[in-house]
Amino acid sequence: MAQSQSYWASISADIEAHLERAVQIRPPHSVFEPLHHLTFAAKRTAAPALCVAACELVGGRRDQAMAAASALHLIHAAFYTHENLPLTDGPNPKPQIHHAYGPNVELLTADGMVPLAFELLARSDDDPTGEKAGRILRVMVEIGRAVGSQGAIDGRYREFLCAQSDGKEMGQVGWVDYVCEKKEGGLHACGAACGAILGGGNEEEIERLRKFGLNVGMIQGRVKGVSRNGVEMLKDMALKELEHFDSNKVEEISGLVEAKVWKKVQNK
């Protein structure tokens, strides 16, 4: 457990440093300051770290996944910012988050994060043989699908419907599962698959890591309203996918099935 925790902490630190360079405050300062602030104000999901870990698990180098990891956080941060805007047709989030800027600046700043995410990925092609370009384009399709109208946007839409009905709909486990699968599940599945693609994994490795990521995302996302049995089932399904890999290598990545491991990395 301690070994796994220090592994995730080391990946997290590298992603933070990469993001810090990507959103470094420069002219025009009035635009970059909120960009920097909102990038780091958003809650960290494990999806970017999972992207890096999956890349390493299939034999890739950490730096090969760093742009994708940063891109995943930037898109999550953009959505997080927009989900917490005060809008006339509410509902306003409870508890309300601290807003360092007004709604208009938060809205347009987050609008700049998504193109930046794809720009970072596009710029990360440093391979003159052209092999990496194909992988980067494939990763962009993966991300587009995971965060688009059949992915996270669908999850946000359903979540909005539930919240608008004042929580009545949220009591139905079906809705909660659906939203969680589309949001946290989809983002983590995408992160793991992208890492495996960038690290040069084969199709089976990519699909197994995608399923591992999906289940990990469901565990991370379902903070409440889920039975102990439900979590154990998700853990079992996640770990089953790792049996395919070299057992000497899976110990570090497998720790992520414990929600508390990621929580501890974040609270350090």
Add this chain to the structure above:
Amino acid sequence: MAQSQSYWASISADIEAHLERAVQIRPPHSVFEPLHHLTFAAKRTAAPALCVAACELVGGRRDQAMAAASALHLIHAAFYTHENLPLTDGPNPKPQIHHAYGPNVELLTADGMVPLAFELLARSDDDPTGEKAGRILRVMVEIGRAVGSQGAIDGRYREFLCAQSDGKEMGQVGWVDYVCEKKEGGLHACGAACGAILGGGNEEEIERLRKFGLNVGMIQGRVKGVSRNGVEMLKDMALKELEHFDSNKVEEISGLVEAKVWKKVQNK
């Protein structure tokens, strides 16, 4: 003039058809219906058409630029939707646009348009030699820069500041020019440069078409508050860049320096 108008009308029709396929209504309908609506509710800029025309001018085929053209419209439509959301720190746009959906649905639907734009581009790589992949990645960097924190987002930020000061700031020509250059200017410059890149243009052709696009965008964007002399100067600067190209080929594209040509194409 008539010849140029029919050229732009033909490009426009092809882009509309490409967009129609990209946002075709499919399950989940409740998410795709607003996506389809908001894609076509947004005002059409000439930037996507200019992308296609630039591709053809440098000797490329129309279909090589179609994904980039659609991507440019989708990002513009996303920003257009977000700029017209009613937010608590206003200002609300005048005249107010018709809202077919509530603010939350408009907000999240537009959030899905930007990843879709990049996904379309990533999917457009159909070249097994790998040559196109490099061009697509370069185009993504161009788009990221044009619509990001040093481009359209900066323009939107300044415009918001001006509007918040109740139009007082807007009287200063410097501000209007700055916003117009960052928004319409930058988008059209990007469109033209991307078309030239995708069509296989050389560096000089790319830079000349970028400048042509910048000036065309400034003409298209400055609907009011600009002197006749100002527009004539922009036209001259735009046309000067076209002198470098085969004079038999530039007639159609050069018509775009007349704001009314694009307007007529849109009103047909």
